[in-house]
Amino acid sequence: MKISDLNVYRGPCEVLRNLTIDIPKGQWTSIIGPNGAGKSSLLQGITNILSTTGSITIDDVNIQNLDRKARAKAIAWLAQNNDAAEEFSELTVYDTVMLGRIPHQGWLHLPSTLDHQVVQESLNKTHTQSIASRFLHELSGGEKQRVLLARLLAVQADILLMDEPLANLDPPHQADWLIWQKELLAQGKTVVTVLHEIQFALKADHLVMIQQGKLYFQGASKDSATHQALIALFEGRIHLEKLGNEWICLPI
Amino acid sequence: MPKHQFSQKLMALLALSLMLIALGCVFGSTGIDWPFTEVDRTILYEIRLPRSIGAYLAGALLGLAGAIAQSLFRNPLADPYLLGSASGGLLGVGIILCLSSVGEHSLVTLIGINGGAFAGALLGVLAALLLAGGYKSSLRLLLSGVVIGVIFSAANSLLTFVRPDLYQSLQSFMLGNTSLITWNANLMMGLALVICILLTLLLSPVLSVLSLGENTARTLGLPLDQLRLLLIAVLALATGFAVAQTGLIAFVGLAAPHLVRHISGGRQRVQLILSSIAGGILLLGSDLLAKTIFAPLEIPVGIVTAVLGGSYLLFLLRRGQIGIRK
Numbered sequence: 001m002k003i004s005d006l007n008v009y010r011g012p013c014e015v016l017r018n019l020t021i022d023i024p025k026g027q028w029t030s031i032i033g034p035n036g037a038g039k040s041s042l043l044q045g046i047t048n049i050l051s052t053t054g055s056i057t058i059d060d061v062n063i064q065n066l067d068r069k070a071r072a073k074a075i076a077w078l079a080q081n082n083d084a085a086e087e088f089s090e091l092t093v094y095d096t097v098m099l100g101r102i103p104h105q106g107w108l109h110l111p112s113t114l115d116h117q118v119v120q121e122s123l124n125k126t127h128t129q130s131i132a133s134r135f136l137h138e139l140s141g142g143e144k145q146r147v148l149l150a151r152l153l154a155v156q157a158d159i160l161l162m163d164e165p166l167a168n169l170d171p172p173h174q175a176d177w178l179i180w181q182k183e184l185l186a187q188g189k190t191v192v193t194v195l196h197e198i199q200f201a202l203k204a205d206h207l208v209m210i211q212q213g214k215l216y217f218q219g220a221s222k223d224s225a226t227h228q229a230l231i232a233l234f235e236g237r238i239h240l241e242k243l244g245n246e247w248i249c250l251p252i
Numbered sequence: 253m254p255k256h257q258f259s260q261k262l263m264a265l266l267a268l269s270l271m272l273i274a275l276g277c278v279f280g281s282t283g284i285d286w287p288f289t290e291v292d293r294t295i296l297y298e299i300r301l302p303r304s305i306g307a308y309l310a311g312a313l314l315g316l317a318g319a320i321a322q323s324l325f326r327n328p329l330a331d332p333y334l335l336g337s338a339s340g341g342l343l344g345v346g347i348i349l350c351l352s353s354v355g356e357h358s359l360v361t362l363i364g365i366n367g368g369a370f371a372g373a374l375l376g377v378l379a380a381l382l383l384a385g386g387y388k389s390s391l392r393l394l395l396s397g398v399v400i401g402v403i404f405s406a407a408n409s410l411l412t413f414v415r416p417d418l419y420q421s422l423q424s425f426m427l428g429n430t431s432l433i434t435w436n437a438n439l440m441m442g443l444a445l446v447i448c449i450l451l452t453l454l455l456s457p458v459l460s461v462l463s464l465g466e467n468t469a470r471t472l473g474l475p476l477d478q479l480r481l482l483l484i485a486v487l488a489l490a491t492g493f494a495v496a497q498t499g500l501i502a503f504v505g506l507a508a509p510h511l512v513r514h515i516s517g518g519r520q521r522v523q524l525i526l527s528s529i530a531g532g533i534l535l536l537g538s539d540l541l542a543k544t545i546f547a548p549l550e551i552p553v554g555i556v557t558a559v560l561g562g563s564y565l566l567f568l569l570r571r572g573q574i575g576i577r578k
Contacts, residue, residue, distance in 0.1 A: 070473075095519070102473065
């Protein structure tokens with residue numbers, strides 16, 4: 001996915017300016033930056049929730065030229081937990097995950113066998129099959145987050161955008177999420193995440209740093225130049241340390 | 253919810269509906285004895301049966317509109333009158349009454365009180381939509397509905413201030429009245445109910461998707477703004493037809509969806525159908541009580557629906573079945 005000269009607007013306000021970013025196909029790109037930098041706005045610009053100018057192309061096709069359904073099948077988006085699953089939701093877990101199949105269904109069409117199969121797989125993958133008949137409003141924050149992840153997987157899109165996917169997940173489920181990430185990447189999916197947990201972001205293939213609505217730096221997460229930029233982005237208040245094959249981040 | 257369970261609940265509610273319609277034919281200001289006399293037949297077929305069926309249909313329209321409003325605005329306190337249709341309908345009736353007392357106008361005669369209420373209710377919703385600049389934000393539309401309600405109410409107050417003789421007629425409209433429902437009115441409400449239910453079932457995926465938040469709904473490939481406008485149109489039509497025939501009946505649209513929420517099993521389409529049936533049962537049951545509590549004196553049905561619906565909502569609130577879930 002290539003993003004060129006992208007401006008993103010929240011109402012009349014320009015929240016992102018002249019962004020040109022390369023998001024490598026089949027890899028994991030993590031977007032990081034201080035609070036209010038515009039990370040979530042970037043994902044919302046890509047999904048057409050916020051209005052944009054500039055161009056976003058996938059395999060040289062401008063996504064503005066795709067119809068709604070084609071776009072919904074190509075790009076799936078996971079909202080921040082506080083944006084989704086309102087308390088006045090009467091949906092069951094199963095029905096919530098089935099909503100991910102809407103881009104594949106026609107009007108008045110009942111879910112097909114394939115739809116049910118995909119929903120079951122998504123439930124199994126996120127360990128939510130045992131709560132499939134419960135209502136969304138009865139779940140804990142972590143359970144709800146896993147259900148919303150299952151809904152995202154059910155879209156079967158090639159590009160997955162996740163805004164704070166680890167929010168409310170306990171360490172074992174964070175570890176599970178990393179395993180799903182690897183599986184998704186092995187299937188050739190492109191994953192873009194917004195993460196506050198820098199040590200998880202450092203596990204991505206590619207880092208995009210945003211500051212005050214502008215691109216600050218982009219590069220491979222293992223490069224020392226990227227690490228230098230990351231430390232500078234957070235004004236020297238973090239320290240990066242190598243532990244085995246992984247980089248960890250400590251606040252100082 | 254398994255299909256057979258839904259069928260059982262649906263059958264039980266429909267059986268209750270038929271029983272209430274039958275009771276509506278039996279009870280009234282005078283008794284009916286077997287064998288029927290000519291007068292009994294007239295009372296039964298020209299007054300009680302159309303009234304019972306009409307009360308049921310109006311309640312069903314309000315129940316459906318309430319379920320749409322609560323799902324669309326994701327607010328358990330939303331009701332069909334939220335977008336200015338109540339004050340619009342009242343103003344419509346006020347204007348027609350005012351014009352008809354000034355002199356005979358063919359247009360005023362053609363429109364009539366019912367037509368005035370219907371047009372006023374639709375105009376109220378249209379004005380709220382115009383003020384909000386279309387359906388871009390639920391909050392903006394709800395606020396516009398409140399503003400339109402206040403403005404139209406002020407216009408109503410001005411009307412009754414200038415013409416105090418209209419007050420009693422307007423008050424009768426405000427408290428709801430099912431005694432004047434005709435077979436023609438039933439035909440119109442029946443058709444409106446079938447069309448509104450079919451359209452709502454067709455559009456129900458939008459209501460389910462909106463439960464996940466407006467932004468997520470936008471990423472699933474649905475033409476959200478257009479579909480929400482269509483749902484508003486269905487809501488306005490259902491409310492307009494009910495208001496035109498029965499006046500402003502409180503609480504049916506608000507309470508009916510809550511009455512069936514725990515048995516609908518979280519299925520949006522089931523919830524919509526059951527809310528409609530519950531609305532019919534609530535209004536017809538209230539109408540029966542309104543006719544019989546102080547018989548032969550009849551009290552306005554709106555008072556009974558407010559007491560019944562309000563009490564049940566209070567009961568649910570105390571049991572924690574509605575309100576904030578955390």
